[in-house]
Amino acid sequence: MFDEKDLIIDARHITRRFPAAGGKELTACNDINLQLYRGKTLGLVGESGCGKSTFMRFLVSLDKPTEGEILFNGKDITKLKGEELRLHRQHIQMVFQDPTNSFNPKMKIRDIICEPLLNFKKIRPSEKDAVARKYLEMVDLPEDFADRYPHNMSGGQRQRVAIARAIVLDPEVIIMDEATSALDVSVQKNIIELILKLQKEKNIAIGFICHDIGLVRSVAHQIAVMYLGNIVELMPAEDLPQKAGHPYTQALMKSVFDINMDFSKKIESIEGEVPSPLDVPPGCPFQNRCEYCREKCKTDRPLLKEIYPGHKVACHFCQQIGGMEK
Amino acid sequence: MALLDVQHVDISYGNRLTVKDCNLSLGKGEICAIVGESGSGKTTVIRAVLGLLAGGGKVTAGDILYQDKSVLNLSKEQWNQLRGKEISMIFQDSGAMMNPTRTIGKVFVEYIRTHENISKNDAWAKGVEMLERMRLPNGDNIMKSYPFQLSGGMRQRVGIAMGMTYQPDLLLADEPTSALDVTTQAQIVRQFMELRDEYDTSMIVVTHNLGVAAYMADKIIVMKHGEIVECGDRERLLKHAKTEYTRQLLDAVPSLGGMRYV
Known part of the structure; x- marks a missing residue:
């Protein structure tokens, strides 16, 4: 569905x-492509703690993966250091969840927006x-917001400033980490x-992290569903909700409250x-919450496999689930 | 007879009029949802019902009747009778309302012993029983934990367990699911509905999530800038919204079957 020449970031086996504590290891991301x-x-x-922010932080070079490589225009960015890394950062920008905490409260909006440009000497202070x-x-x-401080603005306005700050350097990639979760629905729509x-x-x-599958479906071209550090499903967004294959994706969809739903039905x-x-148990990470869990799921970890072009699912039984007993 | 009747209430913080002419009437076993953007005064309304207005807030006009008696001029003792026993409140993050240096058990036992003259051991047992009724397995363990050791969903269940200990007639919930994941949100919402089925509890739920409001409520109140824009039965409001603002709010809810932007 995507043109290979448009490939900009290729994260491999992250x-x-x-x-x-106690000599244990916590695997936040497990072999993500x-x-x-x-x-x-x-x-x-994915739900909180599933590793979605951890993964996106690698793309912005805020952290480094233990294993794997991230190719940005063909070049591995996990190995960058010093000045090279600093110069690279202008290509990938980030918008955070809480616009109140992601600004310096003592800076005016003008300085907030222009700081990245000054850092990379793209403009003179007089400009x-x-x-x-x-x-x-x-x-x-409004243009006169330049003189304001972040606390003089509403949450939606602050998030707009955060977006302005992210685009000033003309980045090729923007990562949005729950960028609209702190906002009201009506404001959320405008920001989107x-x-x-x-x-x-x-x-x-754009890399768009979100826990609301309804919202993701409306903005994304492709959706990756993550559970306990693993990608369990990767599919074109237009295939939702009908073609969701993994039981976890289906569970996420059932948890969405929709104003057009049948209210007499019990929420599942x-x-x-x-x-x-x-x-994490051996076998499928989702086994203890899955309605369709079988013996095989407790021992063999399912790998992502393509069930049709552009749609991958990590589940042993994803194609039979419709007819399986719970 | 209405259980709760809010009549033409104005609420001010200092000289600033925050809520204007609010009317609300709630019968036994009814669930009412108040929706609106942040700053629209929805939390102020339910705080006024429990006499908990923060920062010098005052009801400046109108009256709030609970079981036909005004609650505006109650003494401290009268409030103690009412709060926690007949009316309780659940906050957005029940962990934040608890003292982080004390275990759940300590807080819970204190709460029970404020309302009832029983021994510490009995209060502990009662707490464990309530936690287990709210689907928190291993209640004893939870009583021994500190709030930060529990997940958001578990903390919220603890909050509900405390609020429901005396099976209040009226439950006020201030954004009870906003801090939770979607799957946990669905579980908590289901639990609220079971409370209504089981105990016939009336509820006012403040939320900005119209989907949750629509699922839970019998009637919905839409607020904006401290005023009620529209109120009515769920079906009517969702299908035949009279005001432009309500329609805008409804349109903005992301839906799995709805339009895509890309």
Whole structure:
């Protein structure tokens, strides 16, 4: 579904282990292979603690994987150091969940927006005002906001400033870590529209982390579902909800409250919570919450396999599930 | 007879009028959802019902009747009778409302012994029983844990277990699922619905998630800038919203069957 020449980031076999108390190891990401393409959005869904932010932090070079490589335009960025790394950072920018904590409260909006440009000596300090106004206009904020401080703005406005700061360096990739989760639904919709407008104009690749599968489906081209550090399903977003293959993806979908749903129906949701990533069971990571768990699932770890072009599922029984007993 | 009747209430913080002319009436076993954007005054309304307005907030006009008696001028003793026993509240993050240096058990036992004259051991047993009824297996262990040792979903269940100990007639929930994952949110919502089925508890749920509001509530109140924009039965409001603002809110809810932007 994607053009190979648009491939911009190719993450191969990414594994990250953290040392934990008692000599144990915590595997936050386990052999993850994902690609980002120019002008396309990859949505990464999963519950808290599944490793989705850990993975995206590698793409922004905030952390390094234990194993694996990340090719950005064909070059491995996990090996970059010093000045080379600093210069590389301008190509990949990030928007954080909480726009209140991601700004310095003592800086004016003008300085916040222009700081990246000054760091890379793209503008002179005297040009700051004009540049800030230009970018404020681009994110649909009044130009005189340049003189404000972050606390004088609403959450939605702050998130727009965060987006402005992310695009000033003309990055090729933007990572959005739950960028709309702290916002009201109506504001969320406006922010999403802004992001997608900018994506079209500048042909940016977006990595979109979110726990709301309904929202991801509406903004992403491709969706990766993550559970306990593993990618369990990778599919084109337009195939949701009908073609979701993995029981976990289906469980996520059943947990969505939709204003058009049948309210008399009892809400179905998987029981229990994600087990601790410190003792991931052998076999399928989802086994103890899966309604269809069989003997095989307890011993063999299912690998991602293609069930039709562009759609991969890591489940032994994903093609029989419709007819299986719970 | 309505259990709770909020009549033409104005609420101010200092000189700033925050909620204007709020009306709400709730019968036995009814669930009402208040939705709106942040800063629309939805939390202020339910805090006023429990007499817990923060920072010098005051009801400046109108009246709030609980079982036909005004709650505006109750004494401290009268509130103690009401709060926690007849009306309880569940917060967005039940962990944050608890003292981080004390175990769940300590807080829970204190809570029970404030309302009932029983021994510490009996109170402990009662706490464990409530936790297990809220589907928290191994209640004894949870009583011995500190709030930070539990996950968000477990903390929220502890909050619900505490709130439901005396089977209150009215449960106020302030964004009870907003801090949770979708799967946990679904579990907690289901639990709220079971409470209503089991104990006939009336509830006011404040939420910004219209999907949750629509699933839980019998009637929905939409607030904006401190005023009620629209209120009505769920079916009517969802299908035939009268105001533009309600329609906008409804349109903004991401849906699995809805439109895609890309």
